[in-house]
Amino acid sequence: MAITWVLWVGGIAFLWQLGDTGLFDETEPVFAETARQMLERHDWGTPYFNNHVRFDKPPLMYWLVAIGYQLLGVNEWAARLPSALAAIALLSLCFYSLQRFGPNPLLLQAGQLWFPAMVGVAIAAFNPLMLVWGRAGVADMLLVSTLSGALLAFFIGYSQPHCPANQRRWYAIFYSLLGVAVLAKGLVAIALPAVILPSFLLYCGNARQVWRELRPGRGIWLTLAIAAPWFGVMITTHGQFFIDKFFFYHHVERFTSVISRQKGPWYYYVVVVFLGFAPWSVFLPGAILRLRLWRRHWWQQRSRHQQFGLFAGFWLMGVFGFFSLAMTKLPSYVLPLIPPAAILVALGWAELQMIPLRSGWQRLHLSLSSGFNVLLFLVLAGVFWALPAQLTQRPSESRFLPLLLGADLPFRGMVLGVAIALSILVLWLWRKYWLLWVPNLSGMVALVAFVLLPLLSVIDTERQQPLRQLAHKATANFQPGDEYVMMGHRKSSVVFYARHKVNFLRTPNHIEQYVQMVSSQSGALLIIGKTDEIARLALPGDAYQVLGEAGQYQLIRAERRAFQVHPVQDSEGGVR
Numbered sequence: 001m002a003i004t005w006v007l008w009v010g011g012i013a014f015l016w017q018l019g020d021t022g023l024f025d026e027t028e029p030v031f032a033e034t035a036r037q038m039l040e041r042h043d044w045g046t047p048y049f050n051n052h053v054r055f056d057k058p059p060l061m062y063w064l065v066a067i068g069y070q071l072l073g074v075n076e077w078a079a080r081l082p083s084a085l086a087a088i089a090l091l092s093l094c095f096y097s098l099q100r101f102g103p104n105p106l107l108l109q110a111g112q113l114w115f116p117a118m119v120g121v122a123i124a125a126f127n128p129l130m131l132v133w134g135r136a137g138v139a140d141m142l143l144v145s146t147l148s149g150a151l152l153a154f155f156i157g158y159s160q161p162h163c164p165a166n167q168r169r170w171y172a173i174f175y176s177l178l179g180v181a182v183l184a185k186g187l188v189a190i191a192l193p194a195v196i197l198p199s200f201l202l203y204c205g206n207a208r209q210v211w212r213e214l215r216p217g218r219g220i221w222l223t224l225a226i227a228a229p230w231f232g233v234m235i236t237t238h239g240q241f242f243i244d245k246f247f248f249y250h251h252v253e254r255f256t257s258v259i260s261r262q263k264g265p266w267y268y269y270v271v272v273v274f275l276g277f278a279p280w281s282v283f284l285p286g287a288i289l290r291l292r293l294w295r296r297h298w299w300q301q302r303s304r305h306q307q308f309g310l311f312a313g314f315w316l317m318g319v320f321g322f323f324s325l326a327m328t329k330l331p332s333y334v335l336p337l338i339p340p341a342a343i344l345v346a347l348g349w350a351e352l353q354m355i356p357l358r359s360g361w362q363r364l365h366l367s368l369s370s371g372f373n374v375l376l377f378l379v380l381a382g383v384f385w386a387l388p389a390q391l392t393q394r395p396s397e398s399r400f401l402p403l404l405l406g407a408d409l410p411f412r413g414m415v416l417g418v419a420i421a422l423s424i425l426v427l428w429l430w431r432k433y434w435l436l437w438v439p440n441l442s443g444m445v446a447l448v449a450f451v452l453l454p455l456l457s458v459i460d461t462e463r464q465q466p467l468r469q470l471a472h473k474a475t476a477n478f479q480p481g482d483e484y485v486m487m488g489h490r491k492s493s494v495v496f497y498a499r500h501k502v503n504f505l506r507t508p509n510h511i512e513q514y515v516q517m518v519s520s521q522s523g524a525l526l527i528i529g530k531t532d533e534i535a536r537l538a539l540p541g542d543a544y545q546v547l548g549e550a551g552q553y554q555l556i557r558a559e560r561r562a563f564q565v566h567p568v569q570d571s572e573g574g575v576r
Helices: 002-015 027-041 060-072 076-101 105-110 112-125 128-133 140-158 164-185 190-206 207-214 216-238 241-256 268-276 281-287 298-302 304-325 331-354 360-392 400-406 409-428 438-477 493-499 508-517 531-535 561-565
Strands: 483-487 504-505 523-530 543-550 551-558
Touching: 002 076, 002 112, 002 128, 002 438, 002 504, 027 076, 027 493, 060 076, 060 140, 060 164, 076 128, 076 281, 076 493, 105 438, 112 331, 112 438, 128 164, 128 268, 128 400, 128 438, 140 190, 140 207, 140 331, 164 190, 164 207, 164 360, 190 207, 190 216, 190 298, 190 304, 207 216, 207 543, 216 241, 216 298, 268 281, 268 331, 281 331, 281 360, 304 331, 360 400, 360 409, 400 409, 400 438, 409 531, 438 483, 438 493, 438 523, 438 551, 483 493, 493 504, 504 508, 504 543, 508 523, 508 561, 523 531, 523 543, 531 551
Parallel strands: 483 504, 483 523
Antiparallel strands: 523 551, 543 551
């Protein structure tokens, strides 16, 4: 039953139509192409993208994607499969942990051992953050899966103080998975447990005892044995450049300063969690209050086995607090708090199933949560209702709207939003609060099947398919000495689908400067750009040839002499 449920939930959320759309700019094609270049160069150590060294991330995702290419071919399915499998592995870990630690004695007596585990898995899978990054060929889901596995392994070992042999085994798994997590995303895999575990243990009052049980002297060596070799090879091969780029720029500077204008206000992650963990986020405040963190002495009297919910609370707050302090902010950063958030909400519903509401504040917060739940889906319905009118006012979206209407997506989204809201409203009025997970889960599954996946297909058709078509056409027309240029925008997917280095140049002036100062003197330029941007080149008719048009993009073959003797327009449209 457990395996069937996890595979059903994970299959719909992460595997269904996984490779049906092309890779989405900007990040997905970077990982896919870096893995392809590893195979092409026969170099599994140094990551390269577009023929340049790339030290943004450690190599685990590249390795897994490259292995997928060898098994399945170089395609979108293979590029995304590691993330999907990591997400399903995470669901399995959540199911096992909730089944082992979640039920209270009443649930055990009632034979409802499965309930919190099944609900927790569904919550962990069907929320926007997990659905997006569990289907994307990037490293974030690998970090979440390995880090969550490490933290859950720690708690399983922590819960067995009277069985030292089992405890040592689980702690060894904890240290091993930390090493794998470092290879997935970097030192953040060490920083987060360094925040979560001490705060949890100090609260419980057993930090010294657990420190001795963990044997950190041995454990750290196990983590280093897994993670350190790649770093050692890179430092030996690339020296200070690797240290500066990987450690200082992508770790220290990302935390202490704003990188690539990726900033946000102090409440940034409040909004991200509310929207990214929807619709379950409306129940999260009540689930956190249920912990009653002010009752420290009560928690300290509980057995370790009974502190699972408390551990999930510190896990969630540790991730949220750590990234709230960081200056650079991105929605994916708080992805590691989704598993504990799902655990907390599932435990809350499990308690509601068996124990009657005991106080006024419980009724109040459940009533408020249910009301916000209804409002959330009504707002979603309103967004889909207003979407066509909003797109009509934007000339740049003139191609997008007919595709949306052709797929009937605004109507589907509006009807589903209203239907889910009405279902929740009925249960709210009947005060069947513990059943609220049913319309939320069925509604999210319906939204994935009938709105999200078709919407991804529409976005792919409008945004990404034209670039793929022109990249393939450019490769078909490539001749020795030719060079690829993308003008105006940096679309990484062009590199992956062209299977060749692409020069990203923003303006006609940059192309001219490149030809005169950097470019070789043979062959032509295969230029991809938006049609209006290509027109700004103002090339003579005998100096270029239009090879293809797709969507808002155009591909031309331009002779180098056109940029050496002919004036071109600058970025403001003036001729120089």
